[in-house]
Amino acid sequence: MRDKILSSEYATYREKIQKYFREKVLESPSLLLDPMAGTAPLIPHVETNGYTAYFNDILPIHFFINKAKTYEVFEQYRHQGYDWFRQELLQCMSPLENRMLCMSEKWINDDILNYLIQAWHLTKEYDENSEILLKATILLCVRPFSSITKSNNSTWLKFGGVSSNRSLREIVQSGLATFDRYYHKNYGRCIIKRRGQSVITRVNAEKFELPDGAKADIILTSPPYCNRLDPIVLYGPENYFLSFLGYGVQEKDLISTTKVKGYNKLQEDLEYLMSNSKHAHCILTKIGKSEVKDDTSYYLKYYTRYFAMLSAVMNKILSNLASTGKMYIVTQDNIHRGILIEIDKVLAELLARNGWRSRVIKKWEVPHQGLRNVSRKHAFVKPKHWEKLIRVTQ
Numbered sequence: 001m002r003d004k005i006l007s008s009e010y011a012t013y014r015e016k017i018q019k020y021f022r023e024k025v026l027e028s029p030s031l032l033l034d035p036m037a038g039t040a041p042l043i044p045h046v047e048t049n050g051y052t053a054y055f056n057d058i059l060p061i062h063f064f065i066n067k068a069k070t071y072e073v074f075e076q077y078r079h080q081g082y083d084w085f086r087q088e089l090l091q092c093m094s095p096l097e098n099r100m101l102c103m104s105e106k107w108i109n110d111d112i113l114n115y116l117i118q119a120w121h122l123t124k125e126y127d128e129n130s131e132i133l134l135k136a137t138i139l140l141c142v143r144p145f146s147s148i149t150k151s152n153n154s155t156w157l158k159f160g161g162v163s164s165n166r167s168l169r170e171i172v173q174s175g176l177a178t179f180d181r182y183y184h185k186n187y188g189r190c191i192i193k194r195r196g197q198s199v200i201t202r203v204n205a206e207k208f209e210l211p212d213g214a215k216a217d218i219i220l221t222s223p224p225y226c227n228r229l230d231p232i233v234l235y236g237p238e239n240y241f242l243s244f245l246g247y248g249v250q251e252k253d254l255i256s257t258t259k260v261k262g263y264n265k266l267q268e269d270l271e272y273l274m275s276n277s278k279h280a281h282c283i284l285t286k287i288g289k290s291e292v293k294d295d296t297s298y299y300l301k302y303y304t305r306y307f308a309m310l311s312a313v314m315n316k317i318l319s320n321l322a323s324t325g326k327m328y329i330v331t332q333d334n335i336h337r338g339i340l341i342e343i344d345k346v347l348a349e350l351l352a353r354n355g356w357r358s359r360v361i362k363k364w365e366v367p368h369q370g371l372r373n374v375s376r377k378h379a380f381v382k383p384k385h386w387e388k389l390i391r392v393t394q
Contacts, residue, residue, distance in 0.1 A: 039062060040057070054201060058202060058203065060247035060249060063200060063201075063202040068132050070198050071192070071196075076127070078183075093141070103147060104147035107147065117245065140175035156229075215321060220327070220329075224256035226302075232257065255313060260302050273308060279349060287299050287339060327392040344358075365387075
C-alpha cells in the first residue's frame with residue numbers, strides 16, 4: 001500500500017500514457033494543469049524540463065505526498081541523507097516504539113492516533129523542505145499502525161481490527177525507503193537543463209481557477225472511474241488521521257463517492273443528462289430498468305450523480321484553458337451488470353453542448369479491474385477493457 005500511495009493504478013497514469021504525454025504532447029507548453037492529479041506522476045518531468053505546472057487534487061493525502069515528490073525536496077533529502085531523516089523520524093515518533101500491536105474498533109486506536117498527531121506537529125521545528133518529507137513519510141507510516149480488516153477487494157478496507165506487529169524502526173525505514181526509491185528513479189541520474197516549478201494545490205476541481213487570470217496551454221487529467229472505488233475508504237486510515245489535523249474532505253465534493261443517500265437532485269440531473277447525451281440516455285435507461293422502479297434505486301442515483309457532476313467539473317476546468325490550448329482526458333470503460341459504460345462517449349456529447357470538440361486519439365487494452373471482485377450474479381465481464389486518451393479542443 002505504501003507504493004500504491006506513490007504510484008497507484010487507481011490514481012495515476014499508466015506507463016504507456018506517461019510515455020505518450022512525454023513524447024507526443026509535452027513539447028513546449030508554458031503552463032500545464034492537472035486539476036484531478038491523484039499522485040501526479042508527471043511531477044518529475046515538469047521539475048526537470050522547465051515547465052510550470054499546477055497539480056491539484058481534493059484529497060489531502062495526495063497534497064502532502066505530491067509536495068514531497070518535487071525536486072526541491074529531493075535536494076534537501078540528498079543534502080541531509082537517508083540516515084538523518086530516519087533518525088529524526090524515529091525521534092519524532094519515539095512514543096510509538098513499544099506500541100506495535102493493538103486492537104481497536106476504529107481506523108486507529110486513540111493512543112496511537114495521539115502519538116501520530118504529536119509526531120506530525122514536531123515536524124514544524126524543521127526547515128520547510130525537511131518538514132514536507134517528514135510529514136509525507138509519517139503519512140506512509142499511518143497504515144501499519146492502523147486497525148483495519150482487509151477484504152477480497154484490495155480497494156475496499158474496513159475499519160476495526162488488529163494493527164500490524166511491525167516495529168517502529170521497520171515501519172519508518174519502509175516508509176522512507178519508498179521516497180528513496182522514488183528519488184533515485186526520477187532524479188538520481190537526470191541532468192537538469194531547466195528547473196521547472198510544480199505548484200501543489202488542494203481545491204475542489206469544480207471551483208478551481210488558475211491565479212491572476214492565467215490560462216493553461218495543456219490540461220491533462222484522469223477523472224475518477226465510475227463505480228470503481230471510494231477514495232474515502234481506499235485511504236481510510238490516512239483520511240481518518242488527517243481529519244484530526246484539520247485536513248478533512250467532504251464526500252459531497254467527490255465525483256466518485258459511493259454515498260448517495262443524501263443526493264436530492266436525481267430528477268434535475270437525470271433530465272439534463274437524458275436531454276444532452278444519447279449515450280447517457282441509453283445507459284441510465286437500462287440501469288433504471290434493471291432496478292426497482294422508484295426514486296430510491298441506488299445505481300440510478302449513483303450514475304446520474306456521477307455523470308452530472310463530472311460534466312460540471314469538466315466545464316469548469318475548461319474555463320482555465322487558453323483559446324489555442326488542448327485538454328487531454330484519460331478514461332476507462334466499465335461494465336455494470338452487463339451494461340457497457342463508456343465515459344468518453346458521454347463526456348463528448350455533454351461537452352459538445354458547450355462548443356467543445358473531442359475525439360479518442362489513442363487507446364490501450366487493460367485488464368478489467370472488476371475481475372478482482374466479480375459479482376456472483378453478474379460474473380460475465382470481459383477480461384480486458386479499453387483505456388482511452390481523449391483530446392478536447394474548441
